[in-house]
Amino acid sequence: MQPEIDRARLSRDVRQWLSDNRLTTRSAASIYAGVNPAMISRACSEQVLSAASLLALCACMKRDPMDFLTFVSKRNQTVTAIVPRETSRTA
Numbered sequence: 001m002q003p004e005i006d007r008a009r010l011s012r013d014v015r016q017w018l019s020d021n022r023l024t025t026r027s028a029a030s031i032y033a034g035v036n037p038a039m040i041s042r043a044c045s046e047q048v049l050s051a052a053s054l055l056a057l058c059a060c061m062k063r064d065p066m067d068f069l070t071f072v073s074k075r076n077q078t079v080t081a082i083v084p085r086e087t088s089r090t091a
């Protein structure tokens with residue numbers, strides 16, 4: 001299982017936070033340290049954010065970043081077959 005960010009939920013929550021506080025991406029960036037309009041826009045459009053950006057947004061919204069963490073099952077991954085190798089020969 002691999003941790004992932006639930007970008008759809010983050011997008012929904014950021015949009016709701018902006019709406020509830022009557023903020024635009026620019027006004028939010030001018031009020032809250034550590035965020036900028038592009039970062040907020042990326043979150044709203046479900047694009048990939050850095051960990052630092054996620055943490056900064058969560059701090060502004062007063063949300064727990066763990067709320068956005070999901071675990072994705074990586075079943076059916078390609079696995080290297082276990083076969084004899086040249087370097088594993090015994091003499």
